[in-house]
Amino acid sequence: MGDPDVLEMVQEKERRSSREADYIFHMNESLSSRETSFLISEESAFKKDEQSKDSIFFRDGVRQIDFVLSYVDDIKKEAELKAERRQVFEQNLRKTGLELEIEDKRNSEDGRTYFVKIHAPWDVLVTYAEVLGIKMPIKESDIPRDANIPLSYLAGPVKLPRNVKHPRPEYFTAQFTRHRQELFLIEDESSFFPSSARNRIVYYILSRCPFGIEEGKKRFGIERLLTSHTYSSAYPLHDGQYWKPSEPPNPVNERYTLRQNWARFSYFYKEQPLDLVRNYFGEKIGIYFVFLGYYTEMLTFAAVVGLACFIYGLLSMNNTSSSTEICDPQIGGQIIMCPLCDLVCDYWRLNTTCLASKVSHLFDNESTVFFAIFMGIWVTLFLEFWKQRQARLEYEWDLVDFEEEQQQLQLRPEFEAMCKHRKMNAVTKEMEPYMPLCSRIPWYFLSGATVTLWMALVIACMVAVIVYRLSVFATFASFMESEASLKHVKSFLTPQITTSLSGSCLNFMVILILNFFYEKISAWITKMEIPRTYQEYESSLTLKMFLFQFVNFYSSCFYVAFFKGKFVGYPGKYTYLFNVWRSEECDPGGCLIELTTQLTIIMTGKQIFGNVKEAIYPLVLNWWRRRKARTNSEKLYSRWEQDHDLETFGSLGLFYEYLETVIQFGFVTLFVASFPLAPLLALLNNIIEIRVDAWKLTTQYRRPVAAKAHSIGVWQDILYGMAVLSVATNAFIVAFTSDIIPRLVYYYAYSTDDTEPMKGYVNNSLSTFLIADFPNHTVPSEKRDFTTCRYRDYRYPPDHDQKYFHNMQYWHVLAAKMTFIIVMEHVVFLVKFLLAWMIPDVPKDVLERIKREKLMTIKILHDFELNKLKENLRTNYGEFSKQVMIEENKV
Numbered sequence: 001m002g003d004p005d006v007l008e009m010v011q012e013k014e015r016r017s018s019r020e021a022d023y024i025f026h027m028n029e030s031l032s033s034r035e036t037s038f039l040i041s042e043e044s045a046f047k048k049d050e051q052s053k054d055s056i057f058f059r060d061g062v063r064q065i066d067f068v069l070s071y072v073d074d075i076k077k078e079a080e081l082k083a084e085r086r087q088v089f090e091q092n093l094r095k096t097g098l099e100l101e102i103e104d105k106r107n108s109e110d111g112r113t114y115f116v117k118i119h120a121p122w123d124v125l126v127t128y129a130e131v132l133g134i135k136m137p138i139k140e141s142d143i144p145r146d147a148n149i150p151l152s153y154l155a156g157p158v159k160l161p162r163n164v165k166h167p168r169p170e171y172f173t174a175q176f177t178r179h180r181q182e183l184f185l186i187e188d189e190s191s192f193f194p195s196s197a198r199n200r201i202v203y204y205i206l207s208r209c210p211f212g213i214e215e216g217k218k219r220f221g222i223e224r225l226l227t228s229h230t231y232s233s234a235y236p237l238h239d240g241q242y243w244k245p246s247e248p249p250n251p252v253n254e255r256y257t258l259r260q261n262w263a264r265f266s267y268f269y270k271e272q273p274l275d276l277v278r279n280y281f282g283e284k285i286g287i288y289f290v291f292l293g294y295y296t297e298m299l300t301f302a303a304v305v306g307l308a309c310f311i312y313g314l315l316s317m318n319n320t321s322s323s324t325e326i327c328d329p330q331i332g333g334q335i336i337m338c339p340l341c342d343l344v345c346d347y348w349r350l351n352t353t354c355l356a357s358k359v360s361h362l363f364d365n366e367s368t369v370f371f372a373i374f375m376g377i378w379v380t381l382f383l384e385f386w387k388q389r390q391a392r393l394e395y396e397w398d399l400v401d402f403e404e405e406q407q408q409l410q411l412r413p414e415f416e417a418m419c420k421h422r423k424m425n426a427v428t429k430e431m432e433p434y435m436p437l438c439s440r441i442p443w444y445f446l447s448g449a450t451v452t453l454w455m456a457l458v459i460a461c462m463v464a465v466i467v468y469r470l471s472v473f474a475t476f477a478s479f480m481e482s483e484a485s486l487k488h489v490k491s492f493l494t495p496q497i498t499t500s501l502s503g504s505c506l507n508f509m510v511i512l513i514l515n516f517f518y519e520k521i522s523a524w525i526t527k528m529e530i531p532r533t534y535q536e537y538e539s540s541l542t543l544k545m546f547l548f549q550f551v552n553f554y555s556s557c558f559y560v561a562f563f564k565g566k567f568v569g570y571p572g573k574y575t576y577l578f579n580v581w582r583s584e585e586c587d588p589g590g591c592l593i594e595l596t597t598q599l600t601i602i603m604t605g606k607q608i609f610g611n612v613k614e615a616i617y618p619l620v621l622n623w624w625r626r627r628k629a630r631t632n633s634e635k636l637y638s639r640w641e642q643d644h645d646l647e648t649f650g651s652l653g654l655f656y657e658y659l660e661t662v663i664q665f666g667f668v669t670l671f672v673a674s675f676p677l678a679p680l681l682a683l684l685n686n687i688i689e690i691r692v693d694a695w696k697l698t699t700q701y702r703r704p705v706a707a708k709a710h711s712i713g714v715w716q717d718i719l720y721g722m723a724v725l726s727v728a729t730n731a732f733i734v735a736f737t738s739d740i741i742p743r744l745v746y747y748y749a750y751s752t753d754d755t756e757p758m759k760g761y762v763n764n765s766l767s768t769f770l771i772a773d774f775p776n777h778t779v780p781s782e783k784r785d786f787t788t789c790r791y792r793d794y795r796y797p798p799d800h801d802q803k804y805f806h807n808m809q810y811w812h813v814l815a816a817k818m819t820f821i822i823v824m825e826h827v828v829f830l831v832k833f834l835l836a837w838m839i840p841d842v843p844k845d846v847l848e849r850i851k852r853e854k855l856m857t858i859k860i861l862h863d864f865e866l867n868k869l870k871e872n873l874r875t876n877y878g879e880f881s882k883q884v885m886i887e888e889n890k891v
Contacts, residue, residue, distance in 0.1 A: 056237050056250060056639055058101045058119060064190065064251075067202040068640045069116040069222075071231045073105070082230045089211035089225065090116065096205055097124040109641050113232070117640065120202050122189050126178040128201040129193065135398040136192070137171030137185045138860055143849055157269070164261045164273050167254075172856050173398050183864045191251065196282045196706035199236030203705045206234065235702040237643055239280075242699050254280045255698060263694035268687050272694075275396075281697065282706025283397055287390075288654055289690070291712050292661060294389050296686040298382045302668070302679035305374055309367035309676040320361050321758035322743070327354035331762070338571045338769055338789035341473055342582060342778040347789055350762070356497065360593040363674060364738050369824075372673040372730040376828035377835070379669050379723040383716075384839040390711055391842040395850055399710040415532050435530060443529045450525055451544050454518050458551045461510045462559060469503040470581035500594045504601040507556045511602070512609065518548050523652065538655060539714045545659055546718055553602060553663055557671050560595045561729070561737050570804055571769040571791055574778075586792070592737050595674040603667045603678065607685040610660055615692050618647040618700040649701040657693065658715050661686075665719060669726035673733040727832075731824045735817040745813050764809075766790040770798035 056065050074082055090100055103115040120128075129136070159165070176184065186192050193201075203222075210220035211230075225231045240246035240253035242263075254276060262273050272293050278286030317323070326332040332351035339345040394400050419433035522544040531537040565586030569575045575583045586594070625645045668682050697704075735741055746764055751757040768788050771779065788798070794810035796802050 056239060058099075058117060061249060063099060063119040063121075064195075064198075065117045065237050065640065066120050066195075066198045067118040067206065067234065067236050068643070069118070069231050070233045070640075070644055071114050071116075072112050073114075074229075082228070085211045085225060085228075085230045089209060089230075092209050092211070093118070093205070096209065097121060097127075098202065098205065103638075103640070109637050113641075113644070115640050115644070118202055120198055120205075124205075125193050125198065125201060126176070126181065128204060129176040129197070130178055132201065132204060133175050134193075134197055135173040136176045138174050138183055138857070139172045139185070141170040141172055141853075143170065143852060158271055160261055160271055160273055164257060164276060165271070167257075167273075167276050167279065170396075172853055172860065174857050174861065180864065183861070194279055195236070195239060195251075195254075196279060199703070200282065200706040200708075202236070203234075233644060233648070233702075235643060235648070236705060237639055238703045240639075258694070259698050263691065263698040265688070265691045265695075268691055272690070278397060281704060282708065283399060284707040284709040285654060285697070285704060286397070287393065287709055287712060288657060289693070290389070290393055291386070292657075292686065292690055292693075294386060295382070295661065295665075296683060296690065298378075298385070299668070299679050299683040299686065302375065302378050303683045305378075306371060306672070306676035306679045309365075309371045310362065312367045313362040313365045316365060317358050317361050320358075320365070321756065322739075322762055323354070323357045323361055325759075325762040326350055326357045335763070335766065336786055336789050337766075338791045339778075339780060340585060343780065346780050346782075347784065347786075350766075350790070356593065360739075363596050363676065364592045364740065366740070367676070368673055368738055369734055369740060371676050372734050373824065373828060375669060375672045375679075375730065376727045377831050379726060380832040380835050381839075383719060383723060384836055386716075387841045388839070388843050388846075392846050394710055395846050395853075399708070400850060415530055418530050435532075440529060443525075447525045447529060447540075447544070450521060451547060454514070454521070454548055455551045458514060458548070458555060461514065462507070462555045465503055465507045465510065465556065466559070466584075467577065467581060468506060469499050470577060470584060472502070473499045473584070497597070500597050501601070504556075504598045505605075507598075508602050508605045511552050511606075514552055515549065518552075519545070522548070535713070541652070541655065542659075542714050542718075545655075546662070549659065549663055550666070553606070554666060554670065556602070557595065557598055560591060560598050561671065561674070561733050564594070565591050566736070570767070570793055570795060571789070572773045572775060572778075573804070592674050592733075592739070595671065595733070595737055599667065599671050599675050599678065603664070604681060607664070607681070611685070611688055611692055614696060618696055621647050622700055643702050646702045647700055649697065649704045653701075653704070658712065662715055662718055662722075666722055669722060670729045671733065672726075673730040674737065723832075727825055727828045728821075731821045731828075734824070735820050741817050741820055742813050745809070745816050749812060750809065765792060765794075767793045767795040768797045769804075773798065 055061070057063060058065065071082075071086065073079070094100060097120075099119040099121060101117045101119070103117065105112055105114050108115065171185070174183070184192075206222040208220060209222070210218055211225060212219055222231070222234050226234060238255050240250060240255055242255050242259040244253075245256050246253035258273065258276060258280060261267065261270070262277070272289055274286060274290055274293075277289055329351060332354065333349055335350040337348050337350055339347055415433060415435070419435050421436060422433055424432075522541060526537060526541045526544065529540060531540055564584050567575055568583040568585050577583060622645060664682050664685070668678050672678050742765060743758065743761060746761050747757050750764060751760070753759045767790065769791055770788055771784065772787070794807050794813065795804050796807050798804075
């Protein structure tokens with residue numbers, strides 16, 4: 001219409017009739033607003049030099065782009081159906097009050113993609129802000145933000161500039177209502193609602209807007225259109241480039257500020273601008289970074305104590321009596337050990353494990369018990385103080401009443417579309433979609449069966465790795481014995497260590513492969529269950545993924561810690577797996593060093609793989625997408641096209657970040673008695689993780705749709721469960737995997753040397769076996785000039801009446817182990833409960849601030865309504881007086 005270089009705006013003012021509850025969340029009231037339609041022909045174009053590449057506005061330079069949809073012309077059979085869906089969908093969007101502007105494909109970089117730009121005018125924003133219960137400022141707060149902390153100047157280097165840390169003043173807030181607009185601090189309508197609130201409102205409309213009736217059912221929601229490829233993408237715009245600030249008339253570029261002060265690895269020692277993260281990405285992403293930052297801070301204390309325990313082990317490594325005896329040629333060199341496998345393994349001398357015994361002492365020493373108890377207390381303090389941090393955050397981010405206002409009320413559009421039944425909500429007294437339990441039971445059975453099957457598959461893979469270890473051990477042992485060139489290597493690379501390393505690496509690769517497939521299956525099954533709300537969807541997916549990953553990542557560690565070497569039998573009567581492979585034995589120094597090896601490989605490998613994947617994957621994809629798109633390089637590469645070429649964060653992006661952190665938390669707590677450096681490795685990883693996550697969100701991903709959350713949700717319950725379990729696992733590791741308890745029993749009950757109490761411990765811990773008692777199919781074929789060999793156990797010698805039965809020392813050691821477990825668990829749990837009772841969930845100052853804000857909000861609302869009533873009475877009195885005077889004049 002008209003000159004193609006001039007955009008003709010036609011505005012029509014009309015009051016819309018009552019709309020269905022699907023549009024404004026079951027509210028039975030009409031929405032009055034201006035409906036603006038822009039009739040733009042396909043041939044219309046605009047001069048590309050009239051609009052900046054960084055513009056986030058419509059062509060008029062006034063209306064801000066809140067959301068962008070894109071699609072490509074489809075030449076397949078469903079092209080007409082998709083075009084009809086888009087037409088109806090966009091028509092219904094305009095009926096809700098949204099304003100649309102379509103960019104022709106000839107104006108796009110690739111010459112194929114259409115872009116639909118969406119703007120939410122003021123009337124739409126105020127209506128849906130009321131529907132969503134968004135809190136907006138009514139008065140600047142008179143409560144100081146930060147109290148004067150003693151010695152706070154010492155933290156100067158880690159502090160951010162105040163305008164970055166707190167970009168906006170603190171306000172008293174109230175739920176927005178369009179009938180009380182005068183109450184709120186509205187200086188400029190265009191900037192009153194932050195961009196995160198605007199895109200959240202638009203997405204709420206998009207997810208509930210219908211696009212037609214198909215197969216007798218009403219179809220609606222942008223997610224369905226994306227799944228059917230009617231639209232190729234839907235995303236809110238970043239507010240500018242991340243490498244340079246925006247120029248007027250664009251608003252302040254928060255993305256650039258975040259990139260400069262947050263998403264840089266050189267700022268790894270700086271605090272995070274959490275308020276700015278919340279303002280830009282929304283509360284749900286903001287609270288994840290609060291949690292990750294707090295967890296990293298708390299890891300600092302655990303890492304320092306763990307490093308101190310490791311240094312203690314390092315300094316005392318050469319002075320331990322056990323290693324000294326094992327390494328001594330006159331003691332360990334004279335002890336002949338029984339073969340570690342049948343036929344091909346030969347007898348060996350104990351001093352060949354000299355280096356292994358010294359390395360084992362690094363992690364298996366007196367500090368192990370102290371560190372296990374310390375971590376039991378640390379995890380309690382971490383969770384209790386996180387409650388306080390979360391309560392403070394709820395107050396600062398206006399989330400105190402969020403649970404009741406929002407989360408339980410938002411239904412998933414997929415749930416509403418699939419429901420054929422409706423019933424009365426007992427709380428709201430409104431009819432709402434309802435799905436009977438009988439419709440869900442088949443999917444619940446399928447879901448449970450699938451999770452069980454995959455967990456069984458993990459166990460089967462672990463057994464396969466055990467079989468691999470058993471089958472290759474004999475090969476390694478015979479090869480290293482016969483190969484003369486490996487003579488110098490055998491001192492530190494024994495068959496046990498070689499088998500353990502290769503088995504751990506193989507197990508890690510199996511873990512990654514199973515993880516990849518299960519992620520796809522669990523997401524599909526959860527959708528089929530048709531959860532009612534987003535919260536139910538995430539909780540169901542979380543349970544499936546966590547159960548699987550718990551078994552996947554930790555099963556091999558549980559095997560090494562609690563099963564390996566515990567049921568091997570004794571020479572002449574070994575236990576066999578499937579009657580073929582002889583059970584694995586632990587090193588004479590214990591299985592703890594193998595558990596440490598397993599834990600180190602899986603934990604370090606997962607963290608390195610995760611960080612490389614998170615950094616490289618979106619970078620390569622974005623480069624390739626931009627490379628393919630640049631077909632018409634002389635055309636304008638606009639803001640919406642730049643964001644279109646970025647990777648999608650996805651609705652489950654944050655879910656996987658939490659899952660990764662919780663799995664790491666398990667490594668740090670469940671098996672930390674075997675590896676005191678685990679908190680240090682986790683700390684170093686998280687310092688990198690925070691900046692990698694910040695970098696990819698700011699530079700490599702499209703801007704996620706803002707969402708609210710008042711806590712970390714179901715993950716908090718999982719953390720509590722793992723904290724309780726960690727006390728038991730560490731107690732059992734110290735008792736049954738470590739060599740601490742047997743040494744203590746010998747020290748107090750069986751030592752015969754008062755000057756050197758631990759002298760003779762190694763010989764005492766080894767039992768004697770008569771070579772003549774070996775079955776013919778297990779003994780090495782060559783004849784030997786010795787008649788006995790030694791093995792690790794507490795059994796009677798061959799010349800005893802009860803030969804090869806457990807002796808009394810075995811039962812003493814077992815009783816001491818059980819006593820230690822009971823005492824340690826009771827002590828740690830008692831301290832945990834005392835700390836939980838002493839530390840309040842909500843800090844006292846936060847309670848006072850909440851009460852103060854509620855009081856001030858009530859007072860402000862009361863004063864507002866009172867003044868409004870007075871004005872109405874004054875107006876009514878004036879009208880009444882005027883009417884009386886007119887009547888008197890008539891008389």
